Amino acid sequence: MATVAIVGAGVMGSALSFPLADNGHTVHLIGTHLDDDIIRQCQATRVHPRLQRQLPASVKPFFVTGLGQALDGVELVISGVSSPGVHWFARTVGPHLRPALPVLAVTKGLEATAEGDLRILPDVVADELPASLRGQVPIAAIGGPCIAGELAARRHSAVVFGSRRTEVLGRLAAFLQTSYYHVWQAKDVVGLEVCAAMKNAYALGVGLAAGLLERAGGPDGNAFMHNLAAALFAQAAVEMVQMVRLLGSSPEYVTGLPGVGDMFVTVQGGRTMRLGRLLGRGLTLDAARREMVGETLESVEIITTAGGALPRLIERGLVRPEDFPLLRFLYRVLHEGSPMAFPWEQFFAIVGLRRDG
């Protein structure tokens, strides 16, 4: 049995300690500089304050000041940082890595170059590692529908590990797979990561329906806004296909765990849906942020990044002006206070459907 480091003591990173511990591994749970309170409570009570669950006995919590010691001799490093933290991870954790030591990341997001090219985060991390390690650290990512609190409760969860270095995936799966944590291995890490990132953008769109329902005074008899939510969910799937193709991959994961599966679980609740509800009720982004102080809003990051890249990509002829109508709408809702007039006439065009009038 091995020692595994989890860097970042948020809910998702910390939840992965459960299958690792159940497989007999020792886990070093290392907080970032933002996680000191969490680590303090884990050390004092053995209960993770955000998961509200007792950590397995083989989990040892570390402050970020103990990073070097905690990474010594580990056989796997899991990155549990959120998307703004990937540069910190590469620069701070990177110097402690060694060739062939695999990194498995839960972080979801995309970054855009000045030219509007979108990049998956494992590639961003790889490029920022110390020069001596570049190309020698296998970086893998986790996609698929997994609410951290359910994993920590040992509920059935089905996920996908992907990497450009597919030869490490079997070993990573063996570390984590249990009777309740089901792991598939994906060859196409780009398709996997695009789905993982974009689902947060589009879940915000689905969440708007809940806010519009509240604004309309709540359910009218048996009538909610499920038809609207479902239409937005469907358009989201269509645009995920477009986005995976834009990044040069094949869209088959959209129809499966990484795409519609992950988006389905994301719209069951949580921060992204709460923000969507607030915006749907008519709040501006600034006003909604004030209701959600202290929360990481990854949906805002990804809509801003991917939606913000579209004009440059259109200029370059890589995207047609009529593509991604829902993403463009969400960008306008966030940044231009656009009213909730959905661009229906632009939806569903790419699947060979036609709309009159």
Add this chain to the structure above:
Amino acid sequence: MATVAIVGAGVMGSALSFPLADNGHTVHLIGTHLDDDIIRQCQATRVHPRLQRQLPASVKPFFVTGLGQALDGVELVISGVSSPGVHWFARTVGPHLRPALPVLAVTKGLEATAEGDLRILPDVVADELPASLRGQVPIAAIGGPCIAGELAARRHSAVVFGSRRTEVLGRLAAFLQTSYYHVWQAKDVVGLEVCAAMKNAYALGVGLAAGLLERAGGPDGNAFMHNLAAALFAQAAVEMVQMVRLLGSSPEYVTGLPGVGDMFVTVQGGRTMRLGRLLGRGLTLDAARREMVGETLESVEIITTAGGALPRLIERGLVRPEDFPLLRFLYRVLHEGSPMAFPWEQFFAIVGLRRDG
């Protein structure tokens, strides 16, 4: 403005009277022999008892005994019968049709031949029309996510009309499209109908997660069974792709309104989810049926039909024994009292994912 007949006064057929009336059409809402109580109440109170909503002024309710009179001079016939009613529709309404009078059907389902070949319902109806009309009545179908009660409340609803006779679709859309009922036109009626039918089968699967959650004593802290539900939703999408291909069509509608969109709205509630919950709690199909007396269980019909056809299709080499693991599991749950041991190792195989151990 025209007169349109809706045959079948269930919730979905009746709800279509709202956009029709809003477009200025006169609507003859004709109950089947099963709808006498509904028609009686509509005539007496103008309120549809199952939609619990007042009918528009231009809707005239008719008993089935007035069928011939009610169909006289109409320019469109909408079939609102449920799947077991399609033969009744063809035999009873068929003789009142005339060449070029289009039929638009809301009925979802598939039928199987003795050889296991699955057929879409518009083709079943077409074959049973009177010989003098065969091939001369354009039959179209509606797919996509649309809860009837929300349509009747004039909530945004986005749907797809499809037909082998694509030249009639523009005219059908013009009858029904409003500012809240958004209609797309699909060339591929087979893909559309396979999605519409199979979503009821797979929604039952997603519903099992709710029953398993109850059996486990309800939420454990913040942990529901959303990860499980999402995994089943994702596998459902994968199998919809398989099923559309099996019937010879292209699977692109799965990623859109007819597939994941319709399945998303179906799992928000209703009969299919209720049955799934009961089965997930451990009830047999017979026991669950006793809790749902009088309800049409289209999910049972489609799982029985499509799941029951698989052995013959496997014998004939048209389906591999490992295909459709979730559909086969659902068939065993219904008809063999199979325990809730999900065949995880068989899931997600067709999308190029690999699973060890």
